[in-house]
Amino acid sequence: MPLYALVDCNNFYASCERLFRPGLKGKPVVVLSNNDGCVIARSNEAKALGIPMGAPAFQWEHVFRKQGVAVFSSNYALYGDLSARVMTVLEDLAPRVEVYSIDEAFLDLSGVADAPGLCRKIRARVGQYTGIPVSIGLARTKTLAKLASRCAKKDPALGGVFDLAGCPDPEAILAAAEVGDVWGIGPRHAKRLLSRGVRTALDFSRLPADWVRKEMTVVGLQTQMELKGISCLPVSSAPAPRRSVLCSRSFGQLVEDKEHLREAVCAFAVRAAEKLRDAGLEAQAVQVFTLTPRHREELPQHQGQATVTLPGPTNFTPDIVAATLRGLDEAFRQGFAYQKAGVLLLGLTPASARQRSLLDLPPEERQRQRALMAVVDAVNRRHGRGALRLAISSAPDRPWHMRQHRRSPRYTTSWDELPRIGQVKG
DNA sequence: TCTGGGGTCCTAGGACCC
């Protein structure tokens, strides 16, 4: 019988921020999205104040001030580093680990003698080595393990581990879970299900399979089977190959000027190309998109989109930038105030295993391009992103740059920002 | 007067996840 665990870091970003500010223990902490736009992580104390996930920060400013909430801009360098440390501990202790997201991992514990005991050990070890509290759910399928980890998180009496596979009354657990809390059932389907009287995970598991198939595709059917204890989703330690690379941002202010938009999408293209090279990939097409603000109905709305095919698979920044600018000519319209834009790279193939085609550049030219990018990447790694850049992708302090007023130091990944003894206070 | 059928590829749109 298969047996899976889901390890979930509690309030991950908020927990990371708190690690380096012991004084924040027991205090409300929130972390904001890029642009300081909305709340994306909350400590338990912040949840208790009623601050919802995704809340626009400006609407809650008064609560932050009045209740002494510690507010942080998101600091992905810090979170990524702590995540890697947590995953290392899991890999040391569990036979097979699938890193599912920055703060979650599935473990395949099929055949492990005392799986609940191992889960308790893992939880203690992660806490000891990293300081990050985790909740662990154990069950026969991944979908049930997700559900079990929510139980572990909600009920402190469980000590952070809940074993649904060994639970005497599993149906009671399904009956206590709202249908929208099931992994794979989003707000859209939840609403439709509710309108048909399907309230809980148990209700959903009892729907006729053909209805589920018809209304929610095979994906919904898979979710239903998993809820019934039939495992459809194996743990896979090899990450699936990437299919796209995206770089997009909301702007600090609305942008009407095409020149500013050109600078912005150029910067996105440069960053996307870097990610592409980091992953050892090349792209065959570039998609550029532009958006006016969603929440401002009084403004003229436009969603621009253009896809430009590259002459052949490439990760050479100047080619990707050139394609991006051609795409922007189509995606931009004069007279609109844009709030966001992005560059999406598609048709990804490994850079090593390319097929030669008639359109290919001569090998010496490709070699020259590759060498140039290698130098640029090396310099930027050493001296910080943007140390070496294209002339067009401009200096800081442009109007489209995002706001980020409350970022914590990169304690663990930047020499300049290491905590100093005597300086760290709560 | 009559207008096949099957396969593939691409794209847009919609749903989901963290």
Next chain:
DNA sequence: TCTGGGGTCCTAGGACCC
């Protein structure tokens, strides 16, 4: 003044081909 960013997958429909 002020609502994130980065991904995945499925399906339907059209273009194209034989």
